[in-house]
Amino acid sequence: MPYTVPKLTDYSPEALEKASANLLSALNAEAAQVADEDGYKAFRDRWVARKNGILTQINDLWLKSAPKDAKREVGQRVNELIGAVETRVTETELRCRDLAILKKARAKGIDAEIDGSRRAAELSDRIDITLPGIHRPIGAEHPVIKTMNEIVSVFRNLGYSVQEGPVIETDYYNFEALNFPPNHPARDTQDTLFIAGQDSKQQRDRLLLRTHTSPVQIRTMERMKPPIRIVIPGKVHRNDPPDASHSPMFHQVEGLAVDTNITFGDLKGTLDHAMKMLFGSSVKTHFRPSFFPFTEPSAEMYVSCFICGGSGKRGTEPCRPCKQTGWIEILGCGMVDPNVYGFVKDKGYDSRKVSGFAFGMGADRVAILNYGVDDIQMFFQGDVRFLQQFE
Ligand SMILES: [Zn+2]
Numbered sequence: 335m336p337y338t339v340p341k342l343t344d345y346s347p348e349a350l351e352k353a354s355a356n357l358l359s360a361l362n363a364e365a366a367q368v369a370d371e372d373g374y375k376a377f378r379d380r381w382v383a384r385k386n387g388i389l390t391q392i393n394d395l396w397l398k399s400a401p402k403d404a405k406r407e408v409g410q411r412v413n414e415l416i417g418a419v420e421t422r423v424t425e426t427e428l429r430c431r432d433l434a435i436l437k438k439a440r441a442k443g444i445d446a447e448i449d450g451s452r453r454a455a456e457l458s459d460r461i462d463i464t465l466p467g468i469h470r471p472i473g474a475e476h477p478v479i480k481t482m483n484e485i486v487s488v489f490r491n492l493g494y495s496v497q498e499g500p501v502i503e504t505d506y507y508n509f510e511a512l513n514f515p516p517n518h519p520a521r522d523t524q525d526t527l528f529i530a531g532q533d534s535k536q537q538r539d540r541l542l543l544r545t546h547t548s549p550v551q552i553r554t555m556e557r558m559k560p561p562i563r564i565v566i567p568g569k570v571h572r573n574d575p576p577d578a579s580h581s582p583m584f585h586q587v588e589g590l591a592v593d594t595n596i597t598f599g600d601l602k603g604t605l606d607h608a609m610k611m612l613f614g615s616s617v618k619t620h621f622r623p624s625f626f627p628f629t630e631p632s633a634e635m636y637v638s639c640f641i642c643g644g645s646g647k648r649g650t651e652p653c654r655p656c657k658q659t660g661w662i663e664i665l666g667c668g669m670v671d672p673n674v675y676g677f678v679k680d681k682g683y684d685s686r687k688v689s690g691f692a693f694g695m696g697a698d699r700v701a702i703l704n705y706g707v708d709d710i711q712m713f714f715q716g717d718v719r720f721l722q723q724f725e
Pocket of ligand 1: 640646
């Protein structure tokens with residue numbers, strides 16, 4: 335009896351498991367029977383035809399008629415089955431194509447030439463193990479993602495937890511709650527990409543592409559009482575025309591620690607340790623005063639150039655990554671401005687009781703330095719020849 339999709343009355347996990355298993359075993363049995371192009375077409379239409387194919391039927395008979403509380407579970411199941419069926423159909427198509435090539439070759443009487451031996455001709459009609467396999471390239475971690483993961487793991491080892499947030503943010507989280515008041519000139523330093531058609535909304539509710547990962551600091555403090563130690567990896571956007579060192583989309587890793595009695599000494603110790611973990615135990619760090627609206631005092635941190643060892647020279651050539659200074663600017667940091675706690679006061683962040691530090695760095699920039707890449711655009715152009723070097 336050919337397989338038919340049953341109507342489901344019982345939506346318990348056990349019943350779903352059983353129904354899925356029956357469907358998959360019918361799929362595998364039918365796929366194994368396919369021996370030629372016509373057989374493949376019939377198989378394909380039976381399973382994936384839009385009109386009354388088995389996938390359409392499970393959608394109608396299982397998912398659409400599922401009771402409300404089982405919909406999620408059934409939906410996941412159906413998605414898995416769709417994936418399994420589509421994979422099997424593709425595999426079957428490729429196998430048929432291989433069989434057709436073999437058949438053609440046989441018709442010309444050149445069996446022996448295909449594999450250099452008589453053995454292939456004596457094999458079953460179905461499988462010729464001497465034909466080349468299907469090459470499916472295995473992907474690898476993108477160098478920027480790899481770098482982000484490395485940075486995150488340094489902080490995870492220090493007890494930081496990972497937090498993420500939306501890339502499309504409100505003006506409130508991206509600016510206002512981080513102590514950038516409306517019309518504050520500091521907003522100009524972050525050329526923002528706004529979502530169109532937001533004019534009727536109040537400024538704080540307008541949507542934009544986040545210009546930094548810092549909104550996640552506020553979002554996390556709204557959810558978690560102090561003490562917190564978090565690290566925030568993510569994608570950010572600014573209205574920067576693309577060139578060798580700028581991209582309208584790039585990646586940041588940001589961190590925040592809030593507790594009682596956290597001092598600038600904790601900030602320095604933590605970041606110095608992190609840089610040694612990332613760039614080698616011999617790197618030195620130093621801090622220069624800076625300004626960010628959400629930290630006070632603020633600093634830029636430099637690491638001694640791990641490319642020229644701090645000398646500013648590579649042999650007789652000038653060292654370009656550190657611009658011959660021996661130091662590379664690597665991140666911005668500072669003590670959390672008490673005004674920022676004001677936005678999460680009712681969540682237990684009383685600026686008289688808690689203190690903390692925050693820092694943020696560009697993951698793409700760290701990747702550029704680590705891999706000696708001279709153009710940030712290379713990371714995002716999707717050129718496989720470039721990306722293959724990082725496998
Ligand atoms: Zn250098």
